[in-house]
Amino acid sequence: MYKKSFGSSGPKKSYGGKSLPASHASRQAGGGGHFKRSSSFGRSGGGSRGGGFSRGGGGGRRFTGQRIDVSRFISKATVTEEVKDYSPEHSFATFNIHEKLKENILNKGYVLPTPIQDKAIPHILLGKDMVGVANTGTGKTAAFLIPFINKILHSSTEQILIVAPTRELATQINDEFIGFARGLGLFSVVCIGGANIHQQISNLRRKHHLIIGTPGRLKDLIERRALSLGKVSNVVLDEADRMLDMGFINDMKYLLAKVAPERQTLLFSATISHEIEGLIRTFLRNPIKISVKTGDTASNVEQDIIRVKQGEKKNDLLHNLLIKKDFSKVLIFGRTKHGVEKLSRTLAERGFKAVSIHGDKTHGNRARALKQFKDNQVQILVATDVAARGLDIPDVTHVINYDIPGTYEDYVHRIGRTGRANKKGFALTFVE
DSSP states (O other): OOEEEOOSOOOOOEETTEEOOHHHHHHHHTTTOOOOOOGGGOSOOOOOTTTSSOBOSSSBOOOOGGGSOGGGGOBOOOOEEEOOOOOOSOOTTTSSOOHHHHHHHHHTTOOSOOHHHHHHHHHHHTTOOEEEEOOTTSSHHHHHHHHHHHHHHHOTTOOEEEEOSSHHHHHHHHHHHHHHTTTTTOOEEEEOTTSOHHHHHHHHTSOOSEEEEOHHHHHHHHHTTSOOOTTOOEEEEOSHHHHHHTTOHHHHHHHHHHSOSSOEEEEEESSOOHHHHHHHHHHOSSOEEEEOOOOSSOTTEEEEEEEOOTTOOHHHHHHHHHTSTTOOSEEEEOSSHHHHHHHHHHHHHTTOOEEEEOTTSOHHHHHHHHHHHHTTSSSEEEEOGGGSSSOOOTTOOEEEESSOOSSHHHHHHHHTTSSOTTOOEEEEEEEO
């Protein structure tokens, strides 16, 4: 996306009682970027299908955050003015889709499609397999829901499977589906871990058109003979790279092998690794490849570090940040489930309105915490990387990396929760 820059310099920002202009912070960082682990969070990085610390496909993915050059956490935001640089070929009114669906789309306030929607929807409507490479927040959920809802409306025998890495993303996709399918007589079933499996089994016995779920729970339901994918003719793998990071590569292969061979398959991913390429070669047929990825990090997210000196306590530095007036909606990332829960309780004891999300919480508790944060009932959400991908949380003013992320890619996804909808955001990373 082309943008007209109006300059990136500005007054230095003071965080935690210290001024850290980017140039000064870069000099402090040096070139090595090797740090001690945080003692506050312990050393356990145990994985969880619910979404704690990521597992690799063949075993535990080693924590690599201490090898990230600190200078990559520092960047001034660029004040920009959007230039009319993308003229979509279509509007939602001109797409060849069912009139009732079109009406629902327009009622949601959608007029012009985003680039991924504009490029992908026509190919999906033609029944082609597709690989979509797009940043988070680009509207890819609507890019696959709209043409698949249209497909169901024209053929009631169509069944669709949407696989997502986390409970929160699966639930968010379902919420979008409900909005687009309002009054159309279409039904979905959400199959995710942490929620009542017997209720999900009961829901699967009723009429439904979409199954939206996480890999582990879907596999569990198949093994219990409560779910059969033999009649599924449309599949979406959403955030495929995240599912790979979480150790779901074999589960994805298992699910795709259960689906009818004559099917339409869509795969969306922010990155295309060797393993993802293998999935594409094995399970997709001559896919159309569409990329609208615009870059690693948002230009309107100002990034800086908070250096923790010997003898200083991270909790105290964090406290001094959170009491500042402009820290009104803050997402804090930690590395482990235990550490995230401990930090959330510590902040609550200090008088902050804070909740947490991690893999050891039930789906109901996670959904409740996320809703409280979205609705501004609490100021702070403390989370593992389960909240780093795909979630659309409006108006997050700051992302704070209390623990250094495992990889730079994880960092990019974390800070992508702020600076959305062309608003300026801030990302701060604690460095010991």
